Amino acid sequence: MIKHFFKKLGFSQAPFAGGIQPDMRKETEHSPIEVCPLPPLLIMPIKQHIGQACSPLVAVGDHVLRGQKIAKAEGYVSVPIHAPTSGQVIKIEDYAIPHPSGMGLTSIFIEPDGLDERDETLKPIEDWQHTDVSALREQVRMCGIAGLGGAAFPTFIKLVQDQRNPIETVILNGIECEPFLTNDHRLMVEHSQKIVLGMQIIMHMVGANQVIIAIEDNKADAIECMKKAVNDDDMGLDIQVLSLPTRYPQGSEKQLIESITGKQVPMGKLPMHVGVLCQNIGTTHAIYEAVILGYPLTERVVTISGDAVPQQGNMLVRLGTSMRFIYAQRGLTDFDGLQILHGGPMMGERLRHPDIPVIKSSTGLLALSQDFFREAHPEEEPCIRCGHCSEACPISLTPNLLADHCRNEQLEKAADYHLFDCIECGACSYVCPSHIPLVHYFRFGKGQAAQVRREQGFAKDSRERSESRDSRIQREKDEKAAKRRKVRATHTPTPAEPNQGKE
Amino acid sequence: MLEQLMYAIASLGGFALLAGLILAVSSKIFHIEGDPVSDKIDALLPQTQCGQCGFPGCRPYANAVASQAADVNHCVPGGERTMLAIADVMGVEPKSLDQEEAIPMVAFVREDECIGCTLCIKACPVDAIVGAPKQYHTVIADHCTGCVLCLEPCPVDCIDMIAKPELLEHWSWPLPDTTRAQTGLERRESHQHD
Numbered sequence: 001m002i003k004h005f006f007k008k009l010g011f012s013q014a015p016f017a018g019g020i021q022p023d024m025r026k027e028t029e030h031s032p033i034e035v036c037p038l039p040p041l042l043i044m045p046i047k048q049h050i051g052q053a054c055s056p057l058v059a060v061g062d063h064v065l066r067g068q069k070i071a072k073a074e075g076y077v078s079v080p081i082h083a084p085t086s087g088q089v090i091k092i093e094d095y096a097i098p099h100p101s102g103m104g105l106t107s108i109f110i111e112p113d114g115l116d117e118r119d120e121t122l123k124p125i126e127d128w129q130h131t132d133v134s135a136l137r138e139q140v141r142m143c144g145i146a147g148l149g150g151a152a153f154p155t156f157i158k159l160v161q162d163q164r165n166p167i168e169t170v171i172l173n174g175i176e177c178e179p180f181l182t183n184d185h186r187l188m189v190e191h192s193q194k195i196v197l198g199m200q201i202i203m204h205m206v207g208a209n210q211v212i213i214a215i216e217d218n219k220a221d222a223i224e225c226m227k228k229a230v231n232d233d234d235m236g237l238d239i240q241v242l243s244l245p246t247r248y249p250q251g252s253e254k255q256l257i258e259s260i261t262g263k264q265v266p267m268g269k270l271p272m273h274v275g276v277l278c279q280n281i282g283t284t285h286a287i288y289e290a291v292i293l294g295y296p297l298t299e300r301v302v303t304i305s306g307d308a309v310p311q312q313g314n315m316l317v318r319l320g321t322s323m324r325f326i327y328a329q330r331g332l333t334d335f336d337g338l339q340i341l342h343g344g345p346m347m348g349e350r351l352r353h354p355d356i357p358v359i360k361s362s363t364g365l366l367a368l369s370q371d372f373f374r375e376a377h378p379e380e381e382p383c384i385r386c387g388h389c390s391e392a393c394p395i396s397l398t399p400n401l402l403a404d405h406c407r408n409e410q411l412e413k414a415a416d417y418h419l420f421d422c423i424e425c426g427a428c429s430y431v432c433p434s435h436i437p438l439v440h441y442f443r444f445g446k447g448q449a450a451q452v453r454r455e456q457g458f459a460k461d462s463r464e465r466s467e468s469r470d471s472r473i474q475r476e477k478d479e480k481a482a483k484r485r486k487v488r489a490t491h492t493p494t495p496a497e498p499n500q501g502k503e
Numbered sequence: 504m505l506e507q508l509m510y511a512i513a514s515l516g517g518f519a520l521l522a523g524l525i526l527a528v529s530s531k532i533f534h535i536e537g538d539p540v541s542d543k544i545d546a547l548l549p550q551t552q553c554g555q556c557g558f559p560g561c562r563p564y565a566n567a568v569a570s571q572a573a574d575v576n577h578c579v580p581g582g583e584r585t586m587l588a589i590a591d592v593m594g595v596e597p598k599s600l601d602q603e604e605a606i607p608m609v610a611f612v613r614e615d616e617c618i619g620c621t622l623c624i625k626a627c628p629v630d631a632i633v634g635a636p637k638q639y640h641t642v643i644a645d646h647c648t649g650c651v652l653c654l655e656p657c658p659v660d661c662i663d664m665i666a667k668p669e670l671l672e673h674w675s676w677p678l679p680d681t682t683r684a685q686t687g688l689e690r691r692e693s694h695q696h697d
Contacts, residue, residue, distance in 0.1 A: 101674040380681035407678070407687055440679040447675020452584075454673065455549065462550035462648050465629040466560070 016258040018394040019247045020427045022179050022346070024218060028305050029182045031313035033190060036329055042084050042110045042320035044070065045097045048359040049146035050153045051077030056108055062089045065119035067296045069142075070108055079144045079154045082296040083119075084318040087112040096356045098342040100349045107357070110320065124294035133161060133205050136291060143290035144297045144360075148282030149173065149184075149251070150343055152361035155283055158272070159205045167206045168275040171260060172199055172284060174215040174222060175244065175251035178344025181364045183301040184281040186314045188215070188222035191285060192229035198288035199279075200235050206277055210238045212260055216246045248346065249425040253278045255394050267421050282363075302358060304330045306366035308338050317358050323365055324354040332367055339373040341366040346426040381434040389428035389438060395421055399428035399438045406445030411452060414445045422446075540592065541569035547588045548578055552628035553650030555579040555602075560628065568593065576600050580607075580649070607667040608649040614639040616661035623653035623662060 047053035054071035064070055064083040071081040087110045094104035125131050125139055141156040161167075172195070176184045188195060203211060213230070215223050223243050230239045242260065249255055254265045256278060263274045271278055279287075282301065289295040298319055305312045310331035317326060323340070327333070341348040342356070343363055358365075389399035397418055405414035419442060428438045545565035556577035558564040567573035568589060575589040575598060582604040590597040612623070612632070619637040631647045634640030642653075644667075654662050678684045 099671065099674075100676065101671065103669070103671050103674060105671060380679070380683045382683070407684060408691070437679040437681065440676065441684075443676040444678050451673070451675055458648075459548070459550040461646070462552070462629050463545075463561070465631070465646065466550065466552050469628065469630050 015245065015247060016250065016255040016394055017396050018392050018427060019249065019255070020392050020430055021246065022248055022430060024246065025179045025305075026182050026185070026218065027180070028303055028312045028314055029185055029219070031182075031186075033183075033186050033301055033314045033316050036315040036317045036321065036326060038085055038112050038114065038116070038318065039321045039325040040112070041090075041322070042087070042112060042318060043095050043107045043322065043357040044081055044084065044110065044320040045095065045105045045107045045357065045359060046071045046081065047097075047105060048081060048152060048319070048361065049079055050151060051075065051079075053105070054078060054081050056092055056106070058089050058092075058108065060089055060091055063087070063113075064089060064110060065117050067122065067298055068119040069121075069144075069296075070110075073141070077154055077157065079141055079146055079156070080296075081108075082144055082298050083110055084298040084320050085110070085112045086115050086117040096353070098349060098351060098356050098359060098362065102352050118295075122294045122296060125291050128201055128291050129204060133207075136201065136205050139294075140287060140290055143286070143295070145283060145286045145290055146297075146360045147280055148286060148300055148360065148363070149280035150347070150361050150363045152359075155279075155287070158277060158279075159202065160272075161205075161207050162272060165272045166275065167208045167272055167277045168210060169261065169277075170199070170202060170206065170208050170211045171256060171276060171278045172211065172213040172281060173251060173253070173256055173278050174213060174219070174226070174281045175256060176219070176281075177216065177246070177248045177251040178346055178348075178363070179248075180305040180366055181303045181344050182305075183303045183314055183363060185219050185222050187281050187285055187301055188219070189225050192225040193232070194288045195226070195281060195284050196229045196233060197292060198284035198286075200233065200237070201287055201291050202277070202279055202284065203235065203237055208277070211240070213239065213241045214244055214256060214260060215241065216250065217243045218246045249394055249423070249427060252394065252423055252425060254423075267418070297360065300358070300360065300362065302326065302362055303364040304366075305364060306341070306368045307372050308332060308367040308369045317362075319359060320357045322354070323351075323356050323358060326358065326365060327354055327367065335367070337370045339368045339370065341368065346430070347424060380436050383434055383436060386433060388431040388433065392427040392431045394425060394427060395423065397422060399442075400436075402445075403436060403438045403441040406441040406448075409445075409448060411445060411449045415449065419445055419449070538566065538569050541565045543592050544568050544589055547581070547585055547592070549581045549585065549648070550629075551580045551648035551650045553580060553648065553652065555650075574598060579604070608651075608664040609644045609647040609667050610642045610649070610651070610653055611644075611663045611665045612640050612642055613661045613663065614641060616659055618659055620658060622656040622658065626653045626656045628652060 046056060052075040055074055056071045058064060058070045065086045066083060068083045069080045070083045073080045089108060090111045091109045092106065095107040096102065097105045122142060125136065128136060137156050137159055140159060145155045146152040147155060174184055174188055199211060213226050223241060227241045230241060233239055244250060244259060250259055253271060257271055257276050258264050261276060265271055265274055286297050299316055301314055302317045303314050304326060313330060335354055340351045340354055342351050343349060345366060383400050393399055402414060402417045402419060405417060422442050424439050424442060426439050432438060545562055548561040548565060550561050552560045556564045558567055564573060568575060575593055575595060576586050578585050579602050586600060587597055617639045619634065619639060621634065621636055623640060624632045624634055628650060629646060629648055631643045632640050632653060633643060651664060678688060
């Protein structure tokens with residue numbers, strides 16, 4: 001109904017359900033990407049993606065080159081990690097990573113030698129049009145590419161030709177709906193040619209012909225640049241550069257697919273099940289570098305913004321660079337009373353200190369003054385049943401009821417209200433007039449439910465072990481008893497003998 | 504008169520026989536192995552087999568609770584959540600726990616002191632200790648339930664209980680730090696300890 005209404009109004013697209021329009025604060029959209037200098041120390045955590053952690057391949061004292069593999073992927077959902085520059089491995093130990101817990105993870109410390117020599121093991125695939133798809137896929141994997149939009153899901157997994165779920169449409173996600181962040185925006189303006197080339201490689205890999213480059217209408221210059229760049233396409237692709245009305249969280253994969261195609265990706269399913277592949281702009285650029293230049297992922301564009309940063313802007317940063325070093329490049333050295341965020345203000349993590357390295361999922365570094373932050377996060381008040389949260393929810397949940405169940409640890413009820421479908425976009429928390437930290441409750445509930453599941457699994461394993469032990473003991477006892485009977489039977493006199501004695 | 508009496512006796516007797524037959528057959532058809540309540544409770548218990556409840560394992564405690572021979576609050580490692588779940592199954596009022604919930608622990612063998620006597624291996628209810636006679640033993644930390652049953656038999660006291668290492672993957676968000684969330688939590692906890 002609403003979708004028809006929008007179509008009547010002249011919008012070609014039907015928007016996804018819910019959503020909000022936050023103050024975008026894209027203050028860095030006109031600042032070109034600057035190259036961040038090499039820091040005195042690079043710290044590479046062994047897990048920078050969703051999935052299994054890598055295992056280190058180097059030892060303390062080893063000399064490494066830029067792009068050399070320093071940790072290998074373990075399991076399927078994993079990608080290797082490469083040295084961001086040439087230098088020496090000085091230690092391997094636990095170090096803080098961008099994670100809300102503030103806990104550490106095994107990290108490889110590299111002291112740069114300043115030469116920045118490249119490792120030439122990985123060769124570019126110049127003739128990619130005639131290269132086998134699986135070889136390209138392996139190249140993307142070996143280059144350590146994970147989704148650079150923030151989730152860091154290993155990209156090679158999505159780049160697959162599946163007979164049962166053929167991909168018809170590829171969507172290049174240039175939405176960047178989080179406030180403050182402009183790194184994809186700048187990439188589109190400055191490197192549109194490379195993105196188009198990366199896009200052609202993706203199209204070749206998944207065997208699709210239709211591509212939609214989706215950009216929100218607050219990035220007019222990016223739309224212009226991409227339109228110009230796609231004219232050079234020589235593959236005869238069906239390309240459409242699409243301007244969408246600005247709305248958060250439109251950049252979320254499933255919401256974007258709904259906005260563009262009108263199809264909803266069912267819960268528990270992937271975009272490929274509706275014949276769509278979504279790729280982030282930064283990731284597409286990384287695929288270009290991996291295939292055309294043979295460069296593994298060792299750097300990314302990061303937006304440094306927030307009201308406490310004197311010179312806001314975008315920087316091309318080596319992975320493993322300390323956030324403190326990056327902030328210092330932008331004139332921020334005193335963190336007293338500031339809130340530091342990793343990622344955007346809606347979905348990013350609050351960090352306790354800036355001595356944390358940038359990883360593959362670092363889209364932005366924000367520093368907000370206490371006043372700004374408190375304005376956004378006052379004390380929670382009771383729910384007044386206004387229903388704004390349900391209207392804002394992009395997946396049509398009832399956040400107020402869900403939060404009650406999570407708060408009271410009624411986890412089964414929360415699961416009935418589809419807690420696990422929540423994408424934690426923060427739209428409900430944003431609109432709540434009572435300032436209830438709804439998403440925080442959902443995260444709490446999800447964590448508790450995961451713990452219960454884990455404990456149940458452990459109890460099940462323990463029961464099995466205990467039962468098998470009991471049955472083993474019983475079997476051994478029986479065997480012993482049988483043996484004893486056998487021994488007695490051969491050594492004790494036969495029943496006939498006593499009779500003979502009697503006689 | 505007699506005839507009417509006979510009708511009544513015959514019909515009532517017939518019904519009684521029929522009902523008895525149905526009961527006999529259905530008790531065969533719908534027969535359930537074991538005690539379903541006890542199974543339900545056993546599924547809720549953490550299966551540490553630690554014996555802290557005073558019963559020789561989780562199954563015996565579940566049987567005792569199901570037959571109302573034991574209270575619902577004796578499972579120490581299960582903690583608050585397990586007690587509440589059992590009370591829910593049994594339909595009784597929750598009771599405060601016997602002991603305060605302890606942080607999860609695992610056993611650790613100081614291998615240079617181990618003499619390889621295999622006594623701890625025999626004591627372990629979940630086969631979480633590996634080793635052979637006159638060889639060092641070690642605890643598989645991922646399988647250890649922290650039941651402490653291996654400490655007592657060790658003749659050289661070379662087994663320590665250490666806190667289970669906290670894993671990044673197992674970290675979960677705490678409740679929000681707002682007054683409302685925290686007072687709710689306190690209220691719930693005070694109710695449960697009454």
